[in-house]
Amino acid sequence: MTRDEAWELLTEYNQDPFHLEHAQIVEQLMRYFAQKLGYGEEQDFWGIVGLLHDLDFEQYPEQHCIKSQEIMRERGVDERIIRATASHGYGITVDIKPEHEMEKVLYAVDELSGLIGAVVLMRPSKSVQDLELKSVKKKFKSKNFAAGCSRDVIQNGADMLGWTLDDLISQTIEAMKTFQD
Numbered sequence: 001m002t003r004d005e006a007w008e009l010l011t012e013y014n015q016d017p018f019h020l021e022h023a024q025i026v027e028q029l030m031r032y033f034a035q036k037l038g039y040g041e042e043q044d045f046w047g048i049v050g051l052l053h054d055l056d057f058e059q060y061p062e063q064h065c066i067k068s069q070e071i072m073r074e075r076g077v078d079e080r081i082i083r084a085t086a087s088h089g090y091g092i093t094v095d096i097k098p099e100h101e102m103e104k105v106l107y108a109v110d111e112l113s114g115l116i117g118a119v120v121l122m123r124p125s126k127s128v129q130d131l132e133l134k135s136v137k138k139k140f141k142s143k144n145f146a147a148g149c150s151r152d153v154i155q156n157g158a159d160m161l162g163w164t165l166d167d168l169i170s171q172t173i174e175a176m177k178t179f180q181d
Contacts, residue, residue: 001048001077001078001081003044003047003048003051006048006052007051009052009055009071009075009077010023010051010052013055013056013058013059014054014055014058014059016058019054019057019058022054022113022114023050023052023054024051025113025117025176025179026050026051026053026054026110026113027047027048027050027051028047028050028175028179029050029109029113029175029176030046030049030102030105030106030109031046031047031050032175032178033046033105033171033175034046034047034102036171036175037101039102042102045080045081046102048081049081049084049102050106052068052072052077052085053084053106053110054068054110055068055071055072055085056068056071064089064092065085065086065088065092065093065094066086066093066094068085068086069082069086072085083096083103084100084103084106085106087099087103087106087107088107088110090107091153091156092150104157104160105161107156107157108153108156108157108158108168109157109172110153111149111150111154111157112154112157112168112169113172114146115136115139115154116131116169116172116173116176118139118145118149119131119135119136119139122139128173128179129177131173131176131177133169133170133173136169136173137166137169140154140165140169154168
């Protein structure tokens, strides 16, 4: 599957600008971590997984990570993409445990990218460029802030990767600083 094909599939099921932006942020994070973690040859694949991870969320929120498997299978999408995208719903909507490092990264950065995005919106600069770990950690501890971003999922993702929470947050901030605004 090419990136263009993935985008076409995504936009068939998602029109909300927020969801499309989130998909592209997670795509960029996945590409960044593929390169950083020594999977550079799989960077495009990791990016497509990031782009499609919430394929079903806008139209089928109650069947998130379940309906997407059905949609992708009907389209003949690679089973590795189907499994990887579904695994980010582990313990929430599916019992597909993230096993590959790519799946663990997706599981961890999906929620975290939302939290970081919310922190950025509260900053005077509205930019990730001057964002520091301590700012995100402060908001991470505030359960009412960006309440839809599961702190348990973020922590579990860090644990799955064998990283500290600080490392996961810091690396994700650094990744987001490399994105084009």
